[in-house]
Amino acid sequence: MSQGFAxxxxxxxxxxxxxxxxxxxxVFIFMAIFxxxxxxxxxxxxxxxxxxxxxxxxxxxxxxxxxxxLLQLVYGSRDVLTIGLFAALFTLxxxxxxxxxxxxxxxRTDTALMFVTNLFLTIPSFPVLMIVAALVQIxxxxxxxxxxxxxxxxxxxxxxxxxxxxxxxxxxxxACRIMGLRMPYxxxxxxxxxxxxxxxxxxxxxxQGAIVASVGLMMLGLxxxxxxxxxxxIQLAVQNTGGIFNPKGYIYLISPILxxxxxxxxxxxxxxxxEEALNPRLRSN
Amino acid sequence: xxxxxxxxxxxxSAVTVLLAMxxxxxxxxxxxxxxxDSWARDYATQRxxxxxxxxxxxxxxxxxxxxEPLLTQLGRYLGGLLxxxxxxxxxxxxxxxxxxxxxxxxxxxxxxxxxxxxxxxxGINLGAMMAFRRKSLLDPIxxxxxxxxxxxxxxxxxxxxLVVFSFQFGWFPVNGxxxxxxxxGFNLPFLSNVLYHGALPILxxxxxxxxxxxxxxxxxxxxxxxxxxxxxxxxxxxxxRTLMSQYVKRNAMLPLITTxxxxxxxxxxxxxxxxxxxxxxxxxxxxGQATQQRDYTLMQGLLLVTSVAVIVANLAxxxxxxxxxxxxxxxxx
Numbered sequence: 001m002s003q004g005f006a007x008x009x010x011x012x013x014x015x016x017x018x019x020x021x022x023x024x025x026x027v028f029i030f031m032a033i034f035x036x037x038x039x040x041x042x043x044x045x046x047x048x049x050x051x052x053x054x055x056x057x058x059x060x061x062x063x064x065x066x067x068x069x070l071l072q073l074v075y076g077s078r079d080v081l082t083i084g085l086f087a088a089l090f091t092l093x094x095x096x097x098x099x100x101x102x103x104x105x106x107x108r109t110d111t112a113l114m115f116v117t118n119l120f121l122t123i124p125s126f127p128v129l130m131i132v133a134a135l136v137q138i139x140x141x142x143x144x145x146x147x148x149x150x151x152x153x154x155x156x157x158x159x160x161x162x163x164x165x166x167x168x169x170x171x172x173x174x175a176c177r178i179m180g181l182r183m184p185y186x187x188x189x190x191x192x193x194x195x196x197x198x199x200x201x202x203x204x205x206x207x208q209g210a211i212v213a214s215v216g217l218m219m220l221g222l223x224x225x226x227x228x229x230x231x232x233x234i235q236l237a238v239q240n241t242g243g244i245f246n247p248k249g250y251i252y253l254i255s256p257i258l259x260x261x262x263x264x265x266x267x268x269x270x271x272x273x274x275e276e277a278l279n280p281r282l283r284s285n
Numbered sequence: 286x287x288x289x290x291x292x293x294x295x296x297x298s299a300v301t302v303l304l305a306m307x308x309x310x311x312x313x314x315x316x317x318x319x320x321x322d323s324w325a326r327d328y329a330t331q332r333x334x335x336x337x338x339x340x341x342x343x344x345x346x347x348x349x350x351x352x353e354p355l356l357t358q359l360g361r362y363l364g365g366l367l368x369x370x371x372x373x374x375x376x377x378x379x380x381x382x383x384x385x386x387x388x389x390x391x392x393x394x395x396x397x398x399x400x401x402x403x404x405x406x407x408g409i410n411l412g413a414m415m416a417f418r419r420k421s422l423l424d425p426i427x428x429x430x431x432x433x434x435x436x437x438x439x440x441x442x443x444x445x446x447l448v449v450f451s452f453q454f455g456w457f458p459v460n461g462x463x464x465x466x467x468x469x470g471f472n473l474p475f476l477s478n479v480l481y482h483g484a485l486p487i488l489x490x491x492x493x494x495x496x497x498x499x500x501x502x503x504x505x506x507x508x509x510x511x512x513x514x515x516x517x518x519x520x521x522x523x524x525x526r527t528l529m530s531q532y533v534k535r536n537a538m539l540p541l542i543t544t545x546x547x548x549x550x551x552x553x554x555x556x557x558x559x560x561x562x563x564x565x566x567x568x569x570x571x572x573g574q575a576t577q578q579r580d581y582t583l584m585q586g587l588l589l590v591t592s593v594a595v596i597v598a599n600l601a602x603x604x605x606x607x608x609x610x611x612x613x614x615x616x617x618x
Contacts, residue, residue, distance in 0.1 A: 119304050122599060123592045124554030127572050128308075131584050134576035135315045212438045216558050219440065220573055238444065253448075257441050264436035 011277035018273020024266035028259075032081040035074035054251065069252050073259055076228035080211055080263075082141040083148070087210030088203045090149030091156060096199065098153065099160025100187050104168065114161070120154035129213060133222040144223060148210045156202055160195065167194060197278030201271045208267040215260060230256035291604065298600045305592040309585040310362050313349055316581040321351065324375060347372040347582045371586035376578045382586035385571055390590065393560070393567030396483050397552050400490030401545065407491070408498020409541065413534045415499065416506035417525075424503075431496025439493040440558035446485050446492075447562060457485050460564030486563050490552055501544065506537035539610050546602030550595035 012018050102113040129151055138144045167173060176186045192199075217223050218231030219238075226232055237253035321343065329339035344350035348365030349358060349372070365372065371382035415424045434442070451457045463469070463478045509515060510533060518532055556569030564570065568587055575583035 115300075119301060119308075122301055122550070122596055123305055123308065123588075124550055124595055126554040127557060127569075127588050127591055130557060130572060130576045131312055131588060134579060134584070135312070216438065216440055216555075219558065220561060220577065222576060234441075234444070250448075253444075257437075257444070260441065261433075261437045264438075265432065268432060268436055 008277045012270075012273050015273035015276060017269045018271075018276075021266040021269025021271075021273065024262060025270055028077055028081065028263055028266070031074055032077040036078060039071055039074070069255055072228045072233060073230070073255055076226070076230050076233060076256070077259070079141055079226045079229045080214070080231075080260075083145050083214045084207035084211045086142050086145035087148040087152070087214075088207035090146055091153045091206040091210070092199055092203055094149060095153035095156030095202070096160055096192075096195070099157035100164055100191060101183075102157065103161035103164030104183055104187065104191075110161075114158070117154045117157050120151065121158070125151040126213065126216065129217060130220065130222055133217050138223040139225050141226075144214060144225075145210065148213055149206075152206060152209060152213075156206070159198075159202075163195060163198065164191065167191060197275065200278060201274050204267050204271040204274065208264055211260070211263070230260050290607075294600065294603055298596050301596050302593055305589060305596070306363065306366060308592075309589045310359060312588065313347075313362065313581060313585045314351075314358070316349075316351075320375065320579065320581060321347075343373075347375075349582075366589075371589070372582040374580055374583045376575070376580040376583070382583050385583060386568070386586060386590050389566060389568045389571050389587075392483075392565065393553070393556055393569065395479075396486045396565070396567065397490070397549065397556070399483070400487045400494070401549060401552065403487070404491040404494045404498055405541075405545065408495050409502045409534065409538055411495075411499040412502020412504075413506050413529060413537065415503040416510060416533070416537075417529055427496065427499050427503075431500050434493050434496045437493075438558075439489055439555055440562055442493055443486070443489045443559050443562040446489055450485060458482050461566065483565075486559055486565050489559055494548065494552070498541070501541060502537060505540055506533050509533050509537045512536075539606070542609065543602050543606050546595075546598040549598045553591055553595060 012022055098113055098117065102110045102117075129147065132147055132151075136143075136147065138147065173186065173190060176190055214223070214229075215231030215234070218229055219235045221235055221239075224232065227236065233256040234253065237249055237256075321340075325336060325340040325343050328334075328343060329336045332339065334342075348362050348370065350361065351358075353361070369383070371386070374380050374382055374385060377385065411423070411427055415421075415427060418424075447459070451459050458464075458481065461482055463475065463482055469475055515528065515532055518528055523532070553568070556567060557572045558569070559565070560567045560569035561573040568591060571583065572587045572591075574580070575587060
């Protein structure tokens, strides 16, 4: 196991793209976990301190209410990453279960489940998310993640199903079935380990997609529960500062955008190397 | 493709449309009763009629009465849809959802189709060139470009374009689909004004989708380049130019045509964000308005029409693809 672990990191390390992805991701995770402990954010409005330029006390200056921009980014990263984490988890669980049951059971169950999956694939998810966000009051990152996941599992379910169809008739699975092992057992003990690399990459991509969607919803003002979430910061920069008209608000507008872009890019880079690290067949010597 | 395959594919789409209707019905049913009550109260005082009368008229206008049994509600809703009636808007006074959509849909389709065509054409040409000249600088440049544009969400690109080109340089308008001073109609000033207002939204879509088209095309073209008939044509002395345009590009393009519909759906789904940034009065803009102001009838109407548009686009691309590539047979069985 430890050997595999070392191999894993060596492959990641050798792939320069994925290594830089890991580093950036680690910085963001560190920022989300420890950042709020290191400094406390004061969100009271101080009008005399509005739009301060970057200085030693405010590294990225202050926003329209005189609050420190950098600290808001740090506090927001916690919310953003929580949404990414939970949404990816939920997406993975729903997608895996639907896809696996569908592929394994076959027949009517398969047809019915795939029909539902196709429905979720065709109906454009973002408008639905907007409407759901308008109907349900989103108050915390976990319920937010759940709503995001409900509309994002379909592509994964379809992919898991097709992987399963090819795994299903392999000898080791056939052997399990002949031994009379039950479906949940085979799925969790035999199938799941074989799909781990695939699921790991999808975890990253699902987190990335969920964060984009959540930022989009916040930008439209449909989930206004956390003023420091990057999406909310962008919205506030556009609405309250007139971030687009007012050059003084540019740092406040640009910094969450940069964080978001950097985070997205690190996800793409990391998953790029992850595929290589987890799938020995792709590894080149 | 057999007529039976076509019929089956169309039947599937019809069932999907039906399910989309059920979904919008469920969303409409989640409307808080108080929203309808307060609307009825306003309506009654405005028209000077009794509350019951106002309530009756309103439920007739929106095809939905929360006090009826579930099946009657569904029957009333579907009946309304079959008459092509999506109900009245709750916020925009005395305007039907049909009218709003009739005004909004052309703008969205205009922007989406132009962007799709532009980015598709540039993308496939770039991709083919990348596959042809594997050693050139083009490949790494486009790859980096694709990574950057796929990590920055398109609505962010929209904001940045708006900041730079509309506010800093003042080259492009800030909102709307055309200036109120020009006379709408089929004349040059109006058309150029429409293009001028649509330029930034179109540019946003083109910038953000271009890289993916190029990379997909490159992958497809590299596969085609390995085929025997390409090698044979090369040996026969077919010039490189002809080889690229007549042999490689045409064949490599085929699989990309199916993704056109998927991309159309994706762009349509993302349009609320783009259109709200540019205040461009398309479908997405109104979905944004409807959700922010809690206009439940408008929401369901817009969602239904958007979904039907995507379903139809998918159907069309399947049928066209099967026609273009004789090797494809629609799944039977």
